[in-house]
Structure formats: structure tokens, C-alpha cells
Amino acid sequence: MLHRCFFLLLSLLPLPLFAQIQGLVKLEDGAPAFGAHVFIHELNRVYSTDAQGKFADASVKTGHYHLHVTFLSYKSADVHIELPLREPLVITLEAGDLELQKVVIEDFGTKSVLNDQSQNIQVLQQEDLQKNTGQTFVTALERVPGVQALNTGIGISKPAIRGLGFNRVVVSENGIKQEGQQWGGDHGLEIDGNDVERVEVIKGPTAIIYGSDAITGAINIRPGLPPARNTWSASVLGRFNSVNDLWGQSAAFSVNKNNFWLKARFSTQDYADYKVPADSFVYNSFVLPIENQRIKNTAGRERNASLTAGYSFAKGYTSLRFTYFDQKSGMFPGAHGIPQAYSLQDDGSARNIEFPAQHVKHYKILWNTNIQAGRKNWLEWDAGVQFNDRAELSNPDNHGFGPAIHSNTELAFQLFTASLATRFHHEVNERVSLVYGASGQWQQNRSSGFAFLIPDFRSWQAGAFAYGKWVAKPEKAFLNGGLRVDAGGIQADERATPFYLNSGSQISGYLRSPHIRKVFGNVSGTLGYSMILRKKHNIKINLGTSYRMPTAPEMTANGIHHGTFRHEQGDSTLRPERGIQFDLYYGRKGSKWEMYVSPFFNYFLKYIFLDPTSSFSPLPEGGLIYRYDQADGIHTGLEYYVDYHIIENLHLGTQGQWVYTYNLESGYNFPFIPPASGRINLEYTIKPRKKKNIRIETGLQGRWAAPQVFTARNELSTPGYILLDASITLEAEVRKQQFRLSVSGNNLINTRYYSHVNRWRYLGLPEPGRNFSVSLQFLFGGSIKSK
């Protein structure tokens, strides 16, 4: 573990308010660490150590702080200090080869580092995310065992943790939960992957801190470190993917002057219809064409921007962030109504976005503040407003009966969300710390368009929690637990639409969804234990309960959702879903290797899912009615991760995940659960001895998925697959300017395969074929003059 060396010095400088923080970072052999990053968590400040390994700041108040120190390939250090310092602060860094040890892993909700914490947390940094050769933020997260992307085509994806996605995973940015229309099967996550500097993936029962919807986990997008004081930095990134002729660009700029910082980013992405290794697909025993081996009308474009301003003052920091996400993507015409050969003919262009299509705009304003409240306490609050403006566009004349419709907006949803979360961190003593928190959210949805799926609704949620951490044996055993109280309510408006009979005659006022007004409440708890044995073994045990109130769509939907190709119907009598979760983790670290395995077992009471009824839809092309239903069930599985350095520069890794669900009422499995899958990779790093500023990484990767035969009623089973990928990355640094060129190939053998959790699996559409991805990035920066 980390070493803290405190030297004796009897310098008592009792400054009542302001305290000087100064420290020395050195290496195991006693040499100073020049250029190490020291980050004060509470103030969001970064220092770079000088040639003597020193850093200092006089504008800090007395109190408790967490420092994170990172330096090249050394193990990161996490130090808890109290100002004024009673003795000089000397931080000694240990050498380490393993990638995970270079990053400080701290859960922002509880301010705990990896091993002190019973939760299973993994952090990805921007450089990990940029190795992504998919095109969405979610595909980048698939590097974390247990995280999988639920896709519609390839441009639209949402995350699943331990096989469960939709409303069961909380994705938050700076503490504010992202609220799009995450219930919808073909609705993606509205986050620009280029704009994520740091993300924490927390697996297991996390609802205590992250809110009631975090059933199987949370994905917390955290602000990256601000630039060091009086410096600026900029980056430009260009990317090309051959599978859909994607061109992406992203440019960012950040500056810090006297602890006031600004960050800006703009990203674009334009892509064409994606290529598959197939000329035809089989839907309902019809063989239908895939012209030019491209999935027609899957082109799209994205325009994303963000601006953040922040200030770090003596007693804390505050930041204000605005983000804008705009994605327009075509939908495969065969996925909209019954696929017919004539609608699948080549439309002459692979880059045009024709109907059907979806257009999503997501606006977000986030305000985050952390201030010192007395010597031992920190108060944080996160406030946010967001507006999700979504339109599903199509030609109305696919629909049969009724009068002519003169609009191309089939469904439109405008969701406004206001959220507030606050946490109070209290250090009782060196062994006990407490976090108290409260959060609230208010939502309003407006629906429009010529079709109907969900009504207008308003909903609110409020929760309060207390969470405590007890260091049972310093650096050896930790106990944490918490209790949460939640309440929430939904009010949906009655909606009736005219209904047209086959004869063309009309029944007016056909009730599509009733007026509902519901209030739910719950108490949940969690208890966890983490133990470190002989500095090598880490055992974690978690027990918790989870809770999720039914969402408005689950209670009120009634209509054909073309994106998911079925008639979806809500049930206003649904009860909240509850779960009892048990989670284990065993990690082991050797000098050349590390591994972990993490099994889990959850028992769900009233798990909510879309279940086929025994009635056909009266709506044209509606198929069977699928209604939100509840059943008790089991959700179990595991993740594993192994990394072995055969020699220093060559390492072999493998990781994977397996999830199994069982519906105790029907004897089937729950729908849309990914099969067991994993990857094996071999990486070799070339570091030329003479040119220390150059680094070349080469890698070979095999990805596999088992067949998915554990399906829900009427769900297709999916065969397994093995894919081969390769990559090479060149990194060079010249006078603080970094340059990175990556070339990678995915699915090199051009295998025709299916993903069980792609919406279009249902149509028999294969996954993308061979993809070559090239990305080029420059990072540069400098200092600015200060007063």
C-alpha cells in the first residue's frame, strides 16, 4: 500500500485561518519527483512539483483535506492531511507496473479510495476512453468488466451494468443524473464521449448514495482535473472509422488564471450508413436485401459543445457547466413497420438521413460547489436543469387507416428536469467519517406527434441518506453502511385519441392512457466490509436492498413504438420494484500481476419488464401487445479481470462477465439480457531507450460472446461469436506537446455475427463488419503570466 512518511519537526505556526500547505514528493530511492501531480480534492486544485519535488500553496484554510498524487508509472498515493501541518509532509511513491495503480480511484460520493471501500469501483480516464473505436461514449465503457452497450444499430447506445440497463443504471454528470428518455429501447445516452475526462463505474447495490434507480450500478462522469494554476492547455482530435465512413473532430481549450478556470469543447461526428458482411437478412422467413452491404439510412451526425467555468477559493470551489448534445440519426426503414423489399432499395447515397429518423437535443446546466463548513466538514451541492428534446420522424403514410396526416413528427417528447443534491461530509475522527445527503428531482414531460406512446406527465422524487465509514483496523479493514429514505410521485394526464376502424370510420375518444396520480415511498439500506490481508488480498462483501418506483412510461405507455417494433402498454397498477442484493469481491495483487473476481446474487421482488400478453394489437402493424408486467426473479452472475506482465513490456490480460436471470413466475428469463462475454488481449509496449519521449503500444485482442439461449418469452436466441481486433498507438512528447496516433482494426476477419442486445437483432440484422479506425490527437499547453 501507500507509504506515508512524516518527519518530525517542531515548527508550530498556529495560523488561525490561513495555513500554508507545502510538501515534498519523492521516489522510493529518495530522488525528488519532478513534475508529479498533486491534487487537492476539496479545492479542485492541481499542483505540479518542481525540480526539488516540492509544491506549496499559501491560500488554503485550516482543515482536513485529501491529496492525490500521481506520477508517471509510479503507484498513485492518496494522503489524508490536516492543516496546519504539524510535521512536514513527505510523500514517497512506490514503483508499480500495473495500469490501475497509476490512477487514484476515489468514489466521489463517499470520498473513499478503492480498497477502503466495499463498493466495486473502476475508473476510466480520458486516455482510456479515447482508445474507443466504437462511436459512442457507452462503447468506450465496455472496457470495464460488467458494462455492456445496449445498441440500436451502432450510433445509438445506452449502458447496462450486470446486464441491466434502461432505468436501472444511473448515469450522472457532476452528480446530476442524466434524464433523457432512458426507458425507450431505441433511445441512446446523450453524452459526448470526447467530453468525458474521468468516469467512475460503480457496480453493485449503490442506490444508497446514487438514488433509487441505481439498481445494478452507477456511471459517474466526473470533471477532469482543472489546469494547474496559471497554465493553459488545448487539444485537437480527429478520427475516422471505415465501417461507416465516420469523421469526428473534437477541440478543447482550458485555462486557469489565479484559480479561476475555463474549459470549452466542441465536437462533431458525421457518419454514413454502416457496412455489414452480408447481402441479405432474414426476417420472418423473408429474405430481404442489404444493398451494397450497407444498412440503409443509418447515417447520422452529432454536434456537441460544452463550456465550464470554475473558481477555486480558500474555502472550496464552485463550477458552472453548460453542455449541449445534438444527434440526428437515420433509422433503418426495415425497422419501422414490416420490412418490405421496396423500402430497402438503395437510395443513392450512404450519407443522407432520410425518414424514419430521430433527432435528439439535450441541454444541461450544472452547478457544483464544495465548501468547507468548519474544520472537519465539507458541504457539497450539485444543482442542474436539463431539457431533453426528442423527435422521432417518419412519413405518416406507412400507417393505414384514418385521415391523411400532414406532419413528419411521429413522436416527440420534451422532458424538463430540475435536480438538486447535497452532501455533508463530516470527519468524526481519524476512524469514523459520515456523509449525510439529500436529493430531489422534478420532471415534466410533454408528448406530441401524430402517433401516441406516452402521455404528458409530471413526476418528483426526493431522498435522504446517511452513510458512515469506520476504519476498523487502519489499512486493513473497513466497514461502511447506510440508510436511505425515498419518496416519489407521478401524475400523468388522461389521453384519448381518435381510433380508426378498418372501414375508415372513427371512434373518437378512445382512451389510450388513464389519468394517474401515484405516490411511492421506501426505506433501503446497505452494509459493506472490505478487508486487506497481507497487502495482497482484498476481500469485499456487500449486502443491500434496492428500490425503484415504476416510471411514467411503465405505467402509462400505450401505442406502437416503431423503434422497438411493438405495441407497448403500461400498467397503472404497477408496484415499486425491490431487490435484495449480495455482492462479493476478491482481488489479489502480485508484483507482476493482478486479478479480481466479483460474483453477485440479487433477488428481485416485482421486477418490471415488458412481457407479451395473449392479445394482438388492434393497431396496424402492431403485432402482439407487450405490457409492463412484474415478477419475482433472480439475477446473478460475475465479472473477472486478470492482468499478467510476462515481462515488463508485454502483458496478457483477460476479462469477462456473465449474467443470468430467471423469472420465477414464468420459468423464462428476463428479456434483453446479454450473454456471457469477454476478451483476451496481448499488449506489447515499445519504449526506445534513446528516445524516452516516444512510446509505441501494440495490441492484439480477441472478443467472444457465448450463445444466448436464456431468453424471455418470444425472444430470439442468439448464436455466439469470436472476433479479432488489433491496434497500434504511437505517443510522442516534444516540449510538453503530446502527439498520439492510433490505428486499429476491429472485427478483422469480417465475421458476420449478431448481438443479443442490439434492437435490430430482432430483424436479423448482423453487427458491423470490419472497421479500421484512425485517430490523431495533439495536446499542447503553456503557462500564462500572473500578477
Add this chain to the structure above:
Amino acid sequence: MKKILLLSSLAGLLLTACKGRDKSKPELILTAPSDSMEVLAGGTLEVTAQVSDDQELAQVKVDIHNAYDGHGHVKISYAPFSTIRVENLAGTEDQKTISIAIPDTAGAGPYHCLVQAVDAAGNLSEFQLRTFIIRNPDDEIAPALNVTAPAEGFTTALGSTFTVSGDASDNAALQKLDYSVTRAGSDNKLSQGTETLTGTAGSFSFDIATDGTAWTKGAYTLRLVLYDAVYNVDVKVITINLN
């Protein structure tokens, strides 16, 4: 709050003969109509389905829709004749004969008859599909459409207006001419309209403008569908290029 009594809930489920435990799909045999069978407009299509399952059945659905493939010169109705009929089933074996009245306005052409059944637990059967042909008893002679402009492969500048003209005739009575312009291969209509025609012969001439942001350079499809009074049709498809 419920207790976690896994074993007792499993035992409870085994005791209850819950409808949800049915995991087999129903068997569906379609004895009528036969493939490529002809039916006269105004007549009746008989659909006979035999359905069986090891447990309770629920419904059978017949979906009739136009099998027009977007091309060709066949006599088909452009009037959207389609219908859905859902009948309830009972027991573990049931046979239903569903009589579907084909309206007079349904013109000639190929149609699909798609049949599927579901059991009480929600298991869907494999579907059965038949193609049948609707003929018009009163007037089997299609109208004739002659387009004088534009010619096939006509090329004009983006943003300009072009004229569509020609004449039409029928043995009995003309009704109307529908037209639409789509980008080649797409079904997104950039321009569409209807011209009324009467009598046994007539001519038409109208303009189509190609300005507006939706139009770009490239190939477009002009589709003209001429109807007679009983919905027999003649279809002309002309490719137009904008540059």
C-alpha cells in the same frame, strides 16, 4: 414486506398451475386460402386456421395487406385496402374460419394474408403467409396512362420547375391521377398531389418545383398512378435527375 423465501416461492409456483408456466408455442396450420388463389373484389376471402397448443389458446390474427412491391405495371389498387381481424380461440385445439369481405373498391393485384396465433401465456406461433390475388369482376380492363413529359432520364437544374403532362383513357370511367416525387430508393415524398380525371379519356398537365432545402442534386423517382372508377390502375415510374 415480503421475505426472501426462495424455496417457498418456488414450491408455491410448482403448486399453482400458473398460466405463465406454458413454454411451448402454439401450432398453426392454415388450410385456406391456398397460395395464389384469386378472389373477386366485392367477394369474400375465407381464411381457415387450425390452432393447437398443450395449454389454453388465446387469439388468432389475420392481417391482409397489399403486396405491391413498389414497381411494375400490374393492375393493383392503390387504395389502401388492408384489414386486421382478431378472433378469440378457446381450449387447446380450435379451428376458425374467418370470412373477410373484400370491398368493391379493392382493385386487382397481389395481397398478403398473414396469420399468427398466440396462446394464453403469450407464446406466439410461427406465422403463416399466403399470397392471393384480387380481381375486379365488373371491369377487368385497366386504364391506360401515356406520359408525354418528362421523358425517362429527364435532367434539369436543381431549383427549377418542370412540367408533367400526358393523357389517359379507360374503357369505362377514369377517376384520378396520383403523383409523387421521391428521392430514388426512398419513400420520403418531396412532392405529391392528385389530378381529377373523368370520362373515358382526358389529359393532364401540372408543374413540380424542385426548390427548397429538401431537394439536393441526384436521382429522383416520379411515380404516376392512374385509377379508373373501380380502382384498376396503371403505374408509370420515371427517373428524373437534378444537377
